[in-house]
Amino acid sequence: MSDLDRFIDTFLNGAVLARYAPDILRGVWVTVELSVLIVIAGTALGTLLACIRAYRIAPVSFLIVVYADVFRALPPLVLILLAYFGLPNVGVSLSSFAVLFAILCLTLGAFAEEIVWAGITATDRGQWEAARPTGLGFTQTLVHVVLPQAVRMVIPPLTNRAIAITKMTALGTVIGVPDILNQATTAQSFSGNASPLTLAAVAYVVLFLPFVILSRWLESRFAWRKI
Amino acid sequence: MSKTIMSPAATSPTAAQAGAAPAVARPTLELIGLRKSFGAIEVLRDVSLRVARSEMVFVLGRSGSGKSTMLRCCNRLEEPDAGEILLEGERITGRGVNLDRVRRRIGMVFQNFNLYPHLDARRNVTLALRKVLGQSREEADARAAEALARVGLADRADSYPAQLSGGQQQRVAIARAIALEPAVMLFDEPTSALDPELVGDVLAVMRELKQDGMTMLVVSHEMAFAREAADRVVFMAEGRIVEEGPPEQIFTSPRHESTRAFLSRYSFGQ
Numbered sequence: 001m002s003d004l005d006r007f008i009d010t011f012l013n014g015a016v017l018a019r020y021a022p023d024i025l026r027g028v029w030v031t032v033e034l035s036v037l038i039v040i041a042g043t044a045l046g047t048l049l050a051c052i053r054a055y056r057i058a059p060v061s062f063l064i065v066v067y068a069d070v071f072r073a074l075p076p077l078v079l080i081l082l083a084y085f086g087l088p089n090v091g092v093s094l095s096s097f098a099v100l101f102a103i104l105c106l107t108l109g110a111f112a113e114e115i116v117w118a119g120i121t122a123t124d125r126g127q128w129e130a131a132r133p134t135g136l137g138f139t140q141t142l143v144h145v146v147l148p149q150a151v152r153m154v155i156p157p158l159t160n161r162a163i164a165i166t167k168m169t170a171l172g173t174v175i176g177v178p179d180i181l182n183q184a185t186t187a188q189s190f191s192g193n194a195s196p197l198t199l200a201a202v203a204y205v206v207l208f209l210p211f212v213i214l215s216r217w218l219e220s221r222f223a224w225r226k227i
Numbered sequence: 228m229s230k231t232i233m234s235p236a237a238t239s240p241t242a243a244q245a246g247a248a249p250a251v252a253r254p255t256l257e258l259i260g261l262r263k264s265f266g267a268i269e270v271l272r273d274v275s276l277r278v279a280r281s282e283m284v285f286v287l288g289r290s291g292s293g294k295s296t297m298l299r300c301c302n303r304l305e306e307p308d309a310g311e312i313l314l315e316g317e318r319i320t321g322r323g324v325n326l327d328r329v330r331r332r333i334g335m336v337f338q339n340f341n342l343y344p345h346l347d348a349r350r351n352v353t354l355a356l357r358k359v360l361g362q363s364r365e366e367a368d369a370r371a372a373e374a375l376a377r378v379g380l381a382d383r384a385d386s387y388p389a390q391l392s393g394g395q396q397q398r399v400a401i402a403r404a405i406a407l408e409p410a411v412m413l414f415d416e417p418t419s420a421l422d423p424e425l426v427g428d429v430l431a432v433m434r435e436l437k438q439d440g441m442t443m444l445v446v447s448h449e450m451a452f453a454r455e456a457a458d459r460v461v462f463m464a465e466g467r468i469v470e471e472g473p474p475e476q477i478f479t480s481p482r483h484e485s486t487r488a489f490l491s492r493y494s495f496g497q
Contacts, residue, residue: 130341130400133302134355134407135331144354148345 013195020187020196027183028203034101034179035166035211042105042165043158046112047151053113054120054142064113071110077171079103084175100172108165115157119150159215163208170204180204253316255280255442256301256411261310263296270296271307272466278411281440285453285474288463289489294446297463298413301444302333315410331359334404334412338419340396342388348375348399349384352406360407374402378432394425398432405436412436414445430456450493454478462486 001009049068053061071079084099094102123146131141151158173182184200254277263271270293278284286294299305301312303319303326312320319329342351352371356362362370375381378398388396397417404412414433418426430452437443437456447453453460454474461471464485470477481487 124341126337126339126341127343129304130335130337130343130403131355132327133304133330133333133335134403135327135359136355137327140358144358145343149343152345 010194011198013191013193016187016191016193016195017199020183020191021199023183023187024180024196024199024203027178027180027200028207030097030177031166031169031179031203031207034097034104034169034172034177035207037101038104038108038165038169039162041101042108043112043162045105045109046114047116047147049109049113050116050120050150051142051147053117054146055138068110068113071107072114076103076107076168077174079107080171080175096172096175096177099175100169100177104165104168104171107168108161111161111165112158115154115161116150119154120146122153123149156215156219159218163211163215166211167204167208180207254278254313255282255315256444257311257313257316258297258301259311259313261297261300261307261312263293263300263305263307270466271300271310274310274463274466274468276461276468278442278444280442281437282458283437283443283445283456285457285460286444286446286463287448287450287453287460287477287486287489292463293466294463295415298335298415298444298446301411301413302330302335304335327359331355331407332410334407334409336397336400336404336412336414336417338416340388340393340400340420342396342399342403344388347385347387348380348391348402351388351399352403355403355407370406371402374406375399377405377435378402379428392425393421394428397421397429401429401432401436405441411442411444414443414447416446416448418447418449450478450490462489464489 049064053064080099080103083094083103084096087094087099120142127145127149128141131145132138136144169177169179170181172179173185176182180200180203184196187196188194256276256278258274258276261271261274262269272293274293274297276284276297286297288294296305300307307320310320311318314329314332318324342348343354346354349368349371352374353362353364353367356367356370357364360367372381372384375384378401380395380398380402383391383395383399386395388399391399401412401417417433418429421429426449430449433443433445433452434456445453445457457474459471460474460477461468462477462481462483462485463469464483470481470483470486477486478490481490
């Protein structure tokens with residue numbers, strides 16, 4: 001067997017690919033589902049917390065900052081293992097899907113809070129000064145004037161972070177979430193062949209490349225209209 | 228206590244005066260003994276001022292004399308340390324004042340326009356109409372069309388701020404303020420950020436507002452305009468109103484030394 005044949009047999013074995021493709025396709029669906037939920041919930045959580053922080057109620061802001069810093073500092077894998085294997089001991093038993101969703105949502109929420117907060121503080125103070133004298137209240141000004149500008153400003157870092165977080169759904173493998181990577185490693189151990197992992201890599205690219213392109217479109221869509 | 232400075236038109240009216248001109252009996256805007264410090268720096272030192280209904284009062288003075296701070300106190304973008312502000316006889320300083328309700332009766336125009344960049348001209352005007360006054364989209368759009376027409380921008384309702392010149396942006400900002408039908412308009416150096424050839428359009432709009440009877444308090448360096456259009460000119464120095472009177476008198480025979488020094492740096496070609 002030549003080196004090339006050995007390479008193809010190891011990474012692109014047709015029989016193995018055909019045998020396990022349906023499993024990996026099921027994994028794709030799980031990954032997509034998780035990613036969409038995490039991005040929506042995590043971004044919403046971060047935006048909400050950034051807005052709450054804008055009210056500058058010292059103890060509340062302190063708690064938000066502590067949360068954001070802890071979840072940005074800890075590797076998500078540590079939290080995933082801690083939640084999945086630790087919580088049942090205190091009577092909270094969550095499915096692996098729920099644990100992965102919760103931890104990644106909280107992690108994205110922490111980053112999103114910091115990003116949106118940066119956008120809020122970077123919005124020109126003159127916007128507040130223009131809106132408040134027209135009788136708009138603090139919350140109205142925040143929601144209708146400042147937040148729309150802040151979010152447009154931070155679309156690029158926000159989408160980057162969302163992409164980074166959705167790739168972390170692969171961490172679900174360690175607690176048995178049947179995502180792409182889990183299906184692929186299972187198939188790899190049954191078949192003794194690395195081809196399912198190749199298929200997983202292809203699946204990730206096919207899945208996330210449109211997401212990356214979509215983020216570029218979002219960036220241009222929300223850029224200021226130019227003259 | 229230093230002297231309280233009043234408009235000649237706004238001194239306490241006799242019965243005859245009150246009968247002749249009831250509108251001036253109660254000033255639209257009245258500042259009484261305003262004081263404000265930023266840290267150790269006293270910016271306003273006992274400033275009192277009355278602006279009668281439909282009057283255009285110009286505030287002159289060097290930068291740092293407290294003009295803008297005084298203006299910003301009027302809608303409480305700055306909080307005065309002491310003193311009172313009355314709007315149509317109603318106290319708007321101190322506790323227990325519904326700021327949002329008071330503020331929409333006081334229009335404000337800024338040096339940097341501060342239009343909402345993510346909204347077109349129409350929606351810059353309608354935002355407060357809809358969210359504060361609770362108008363329907365149709366009502367608000369109609370009011371915005373009217374306000375934009377008054378500033379000569381009826382055809383630019385769909386333009387975003389970035390698509391407008393500075394002068395046009397400032398006129399949209401004026402439309403945004405007048406759409407709320409305020410009792411008084413505050414102008415904080417409305418033409419200072421504009422190219423010279425765009426200043427005229429903004430001043431023309433202000434002149435029209437005055438003709439329509441709008442009460443205006445204007446901080447500006449547009450001396451020629453002040454001289455031509457203002458009912459009264461107030462000169463501030465070091466946090467005090469040191470001199471006030473009709474524009475002709477202030478410009479031709481200023482009494483106070485700092486007014487003379489200030490005016491001597493501007494020539495009027497006459």
